[in-house]
Amino acid sequence: MQKFIINGGRRLRGELALQGSKNSSLPIMAAALLCRGECTLHSCPRLTDVYAASRILNCVGCRCSFSDNTAVINAETVDRTQVSEELMREMRSSIIFMGAMLGRAGECVVSVPGGCELGPRPIDMHLAALRKMSVEIRESGGSIICRAVCGRAKGAKISLAFPSVGATENIILCAATAEGETVINNAAREPEICDLCGFLRACGADIKGDGESRIIIRGKQQLHGCEYTIMPDRIVGATYLSMVAAAKGELILTNACVQEMEPFLSVLEQTGCSVYTSENRIYLRSGTRLRAVKERIRTMPHPGFPTDAQAVLMAALSLADGTSIFEENIFDCRYRHTDALVKMGADIEVLGKVAVVKGVSSLCGANVAATDLRGGAAMVIAGLCAEGTSVITRICHIDRGYENMEEAVRLLGGDMRRV
Incomplete structure (x- = not known):
């Protein structure tokens, strides 16, 4: 069974073209x-x-x-x-x-x-x-x-x-x-x-x-x-933006569906990142520690905040300054990734459909298993920001929604390989 091995702590920067949805x-x-x-x-x-x-x-x-x-x-x-x-x-x-x-x-x-x-x-x-x-x-x-x-x-x-x-x-x-x-x-x-x-x-x-x-x-x-021609994948876009934001890096996202990603981008901007958009490009710069999001992040049907972006943003905000609160209103079991994030040092408390995320100063590498597609992506984000080495198994879940994620991470300067 294949797995990802990630050596965290590297600043990510570069350009990615968004895959089809x-x-x-x-x-x-x-x-x-x-x-x-x-x-x-x-x-x-x-x-x-x-x-x-x-x-x-x-x-x-x-x-x-x-x-x-x-x-x-x-x-x-x-x-x-x-x-x-x-x-x-x-x-x-x-x-x-x-x-x-x-x-x-x-x-x-x-x-x-x-x-x-x-x-x-x-x-x-x-x-x-x-x-x-x-x-x-x-x-x-x-x-x-x-x-x-x-x-x-x-x-x-x-x-x-x-x-x-x-x-x-x-x-x-x-x-x-x-x-x-x-x-x-x-x-x-x-x-x-x-x-x-x-x-x-x-x-x-x-x-x-x-x-x-x-x-x-x-x-x-x-x-x-x-x-x-299939439209670009707005959730993959949210994933890489969350990843680079958490890693205090810079990203140019091309072939982006900017208007369709607005419900996510409006929340991401509240973390203190600089976000600039054009017709089909998104530029993000995150040079310092993220700020917690003050307003409760409620997942809702479009045009609300997308449930598929909840896990990846949570991984980024686990390192933010302050406390962020998520409310999951679409799926009953969409916090299964939180146990892995806690194992890596995150401070997250789940109370029914609410997750309280108290930002910590650092995460540590750990052996974790992907629970689902977006939860697995959240573990990758945490691993890239953590100190030390992380091993992620059951990556078949991640492969359901991301084209060669390890190659995209390497293009941005991260240390991630599939074995």
Whole structure:
């Protein structure tokens, strides 16, 4: 099993180009199932989750190839509608293939997805929405068996109890080729939802309102292939900015989605870092110890502070001057990384959904295991700022969302290697 070995204490500085977004790539790859013809996706990140999505596409009969950050998907001959439990359990977001398969074939057999253990992530909202679209759903032996009553889903008015990203994506994917009009109220507003809709429009879909709380989709009989460029990954951007801020360094982040990262950047600026932005570049300078953030950092659906950035900013603020308070409002088990940070010398107390982070003057290297994708990234940040050597195991979690993180760290002058 591979691991990262980090020798901490080096000041980080340099320039990085932001990779394509994982959270855009996966639903867009699923959306390619709806298209007759070839889709070419540029800026597709080299991640284990992307490779897992490729295997699912090949499993149902697509021809999917991946090279030089470009995925080429031809869904002309989809001949299977069942995705094996083994493939479904490779990543959390595999459930989006349910909506895509229903949109393409009117039926599918999937299972409950796997991936990071972030506590319950129920799919009841997905199933309830699809049932409103005239899809019969039953469960048998761990499988979810779905079939559109008339062979094609029907448009419906759907009001979500919570602006779930996954449920919004599944509804959009099913509705793009459904009969009639679908209206989603209280839809997720994340930038990755807009990216998915942008791709579908390039394939001929009729979608309006993405980025707002009400999305309207008028189903088309058929979509065509297209060439599309995936948006940059705002959470990877937040990770490297937190890393360099904690290491008292300088970073030029290119290919950045500045507007989409504003909810994170506005909090980061409160730590005393100098942050300058242009159209697609972010410059950060952090020459002194960070200041604690005075206001409570509450994770919320977009445009609030992103839950995926909570762990990496917490790692940076564990070295800040003063006390910062986090409130996690999206996932029940998103503080699992705190035990590792405490082992490295951080002063963090978790009280339900609140984490109180009292900044310390230094951290020390330790042997820790990545608990999940963003928690693992937080451990890397702590290790790079710590005195001595850190060993991080279970880095398969980190590889789900970061392209060769050790190479990026070395480009910035850090001492981190994979063994």
